[in-house]
Amino acid sequence: MASDSIQDTNPTIPNSSKSTEIEETSPSTKPKLMIESYFPTLIAFQDWLDVISLNTYLKEQIYAWKAKDLEGIERSNVRSMGAWHSKTDMNQRPEFAEFTERVTLTVQEYFNQLGYDPSWKASCDSMWANISPKYAYNRSHNHGSTLCSGVYYVQSDPGHSGRINFTDPREQAVILPTYTKEALQRSHTWSNVYYDPIPGRIILFPGWLRHDVAPNLYNGTGKEADRISISFNFYQCPPDTVRNY
Numbered sequence: 584m585a586s587d588s589i590q591d592t593n594p595t596i597p598n599s600s601k602s603t604e605i606e607e608t609s610p611s612t613k614p615k616l617m618i619e620s621y622f623p624t625l626i627a628f629q630d631w632l633d634v635i636s637l638n639t640y641l642k643e644q645i646y647a648w649k650a651k652d653l654e655g656i657e658r659s660n661v662r663s664m665g666a667w668h669s670k671t672d673m674n675q676r677p678e679f680a681e682f683t684e685r686v687t688l689t690v691q692e693y694f695n696q697l698g699y700d701p702s703w704k705a706s707c708d709s710m711w712a713n714i715s716p717k718y719a720y721n722r723s724h725n726h727g728s729t730l731c732s733g734v735y736y737v738q739s740d741p742g743h744s745g746r747i748n749f750t751d752p753r754e755q756a757v758i759l760p761t762y763t764k765e766a767l768q769r770s771h772t773w774s775n776v777y778y779d780p781i782p783g784r785i786i787l788f789p790g791w792l793r794h795d796v797a798p799n800l801y802n803g804t805g806k807e808a809d810r811i812s813i814s815f816n817f818y819q820c821p822p823d824t825v826r827n828y
């Protein structure tokens with residue numbers, strides 16, 4: 584974490600307390616090694632409560648939408664695997680207005696926690712539904728210059744429906760990994776981060792962060808085996824501007 588003040592970022596001389604470490608070296612000449620973290624990749628998630636009726640409603644509406652537009656569009660989904668990707672105007676459709684508002688409030692909370700100017704409101708740029716039958720997956724991709732992207736799970740089996748996999752955006756760090764004992768590993772040495780697709784879970788991440796989704800291997804039948812998720816992109820709407828949705 585960045586230090587709170589300039590004073591804290593300067594090396595400091597340890598005091599002369601009787602710790603073993605200090606006694607083995609020279610207490611007067613060994614400055615403390617300061618390790619700080621900058622340019623972090625921030626991923627947030629929240630598991631919404633009491634989502635059964637919400638997800639039942641979303642599922643009905645998404646299948647109804649698919650029935651009217653069977654072709655959908657192709658992005659990171661693989662049509663040949665049967666994956667359906669809706670058009671990206673979900674946030675403009677009245678049947679999804681309540682859901683869009685709830686997502687927007689969550690993104691706004693994320694922006695607030697990150698210290699963004701609260702007069703610049705979280706605004707949804709695009710939103711779409713994904714239906715992934717058995718074996719369907721999503722290719723590695725990012726969401727371009729979007730400030731904040733995310734996904735919400737409507738229907739999935741956490742253990743089998745395919746995890747979302749975020750990869751280290753620092754390509755050279757992947758090429759030159761560090762060697763660490765597993766028991767000592769901490770998150771700053773990871774090259775990949777996986778999240779389980781839990782119904783009711785919302786995950787937020789920077790739009791530039793590369794990710795893919797593993798095949799849906801849920802061993803069910805028919806629609807019950809589909810992984811259903813909703814993806815979206817957000818930006819900050821300038822003050823005194825009418826939001827887009």
Ligand SMILES: [Fe+2]
Nearest residue numbers: 659724794814
């Ligand atoms: Fe994505």
